[in-house]
Amino acid sequence: MHITLQKSIIAKQSSIQITGSKSESNRLLLLKALYPELSLNNVSNSDDSNLMTHALTTDSGLVDINHAGTAMRFLTAYFSVQEGREVTLTGSKRMKERPIKVLVEALRELGADISYVENEGFPPIKIKGKRLTKHKVALKANVSSQYISALLLIASKLENGIELTLEGEITSVPYIKMTLSLLEEIGIESSFNGNIITVKPGVKNQQPKTLTVESDWSSASYYYSIAAISEIGTEITLSSYKENSLQGDSVLADIYKHFGVSSVFNNNSVTLKKEFSNVEPLTLNLKNAPDIAQTITVTCFALGIPCDLTGLHTLKIKETDRLVALKNEIEKLGGNIEITDKSLHLSASNTIKEMVSIETYHDHRMGMAFAPLALKTPIIIEDAMVVSKSYPTFWNDLESIGFKITK
Template identity: 80%
Template structure:
């Protein structure tokens, strides 16, 4: 299903409600499965979170998580400690190409029983749940933070807790801190000192409570991009956001000042406003927030400024190789992009080509990152329904603020 986005202006003032963070939701859903006394509110309505929910309540011995990488990693750890349960975790063709060996080896070192069904190092995997008593393991620190979080989320249910040593420079620190903060919020004791993370085993009954998920900052990024590209004075209010967010992508507030977007917090609402600004080339290290790289690259392209983005090595193992995908699609529009294994360098185009069809590669972020370009030119988004992975109401929300979309 392809959508045509016609060149448009957006309303001078508008507001949008965005559902809970996918990152927080998937962590809390797993913790709720381990500690059923907790109630959750404002859970993400994304495909990924729905898949996570269904997998956790499934009684099947084969669970297919499609494209949901977070679910694959978190569930690998979860089913490792479900004593006596035998489960095969599988997914889409792309999921079978996404590495999981680092996490599997760490769990095996702790004593887990996991075997590869097809190709060594990749899903599908067969897990036989058992009691785990070992409590020390090391992991390379520059791998996906989801491997690290997967271990931390089950750690309080291990007989002797967990002491996790991270080797080398740690990437995606905010996501690790989010996991630890959520553990602390439910009453689990943690410590993160230097390169060692300790999670104490939980021997007590945790107090029941209701946990409210903050709205998703990655989803907010597309509104920051829209404001950056829009006319001075345009305002959008998005809900529900905290100034002291656990989510790494909240760095958007500082990054988008560069493009003239001011942010004001009030009663869990965030108002974005376009202010006058003199645009400058942008240099950024995004190792702590790689998920917003696509949004930022498209913003710079739309505004005709160059950017150098580094710290992007994890983008090669996402839903698609996001660096190659960005280069291909921006160059179709008339830009010039150079990439390495961990960086992207964009040179501005003199003009943006019209009515170009943007491929999305089964990647929700490709569809949403390119959508703000409709403020500059008409374009076609291929497989537009892919946004349901993280933000199912995205196109409806854009129409509500003035986008003209032929579906």
């Protein structure tokens, strides 16, 4: 379904309740499957988390996780330790092009029984669950943090825990720390010293415990963009958010100061306030928060601010090659952008073409990142319901603050 966003002016003051973090939800859903004594509140209503919930209850047979990359990685590890269960894990055409070899080799090193069904190094994969007794494994440190988190999440169910050595410069550290913090919250001991992460075997009798998932900071990024592009004095309140968040994308609060947006935390909410305008160039290394690169790029384009973003090497293996997708769509809008395999360089531009049709490439973040441009010019978003992957109510929430949308 395509939608048209007319040129819009939003309310001076508005508020939005955003669903639980997909990153936290998927980690906690896996931990709840390992430790049924846990209860969860504010779980994400995203497609990815719904797929994760469904897959975790599958005893055997085919498990299709469609476009859900996080689920593919986490479930590969999860089913490896499910003794007596045998599954074939598959996904969409794009998922079958996304590498899984690094994780499979690490799990095999620990003793897992995993084989490739079609192409070596890629899904679908066949997994025969068994008890894993080995505990030492090494991974290149610059791989997707989801590979690392997948191993850490099952570590407490390994007979001897895990000692994971990361080789080289570590990327996406906040996501690794998020995983370790959630383990700690349910009583599982771990340490992260230098390049070695250790997780002890889990407690035999887990106590009943309720955990509340913080709302998703990646989803908040689109409102930071909206606030930045809006008139001075605009305020948007989002809940439920913590100032000392575990989520890597919470760096938004610092980054968007550059665009004149302040973040005021109060109880479980954050209020974004547009306080001044700024056209100074922006230079950022986003190696610890690559998922907000699209949002930041579109914000800069909308405001005519040049930017240099680095640390983006993982964007090439996401739902689409996000660097190529950004270049294609921003150039259609009249912008000038250069990309490498790990960076992008946007030139300042004072004109934005009207009624350009933005392709989303089966990527939820493409649809949401470009939506704030409607504050500057009418825009069409193709395959708009792709947003349900992480934020199903996105278009309704935009309408509630004043965006004019026709379907």
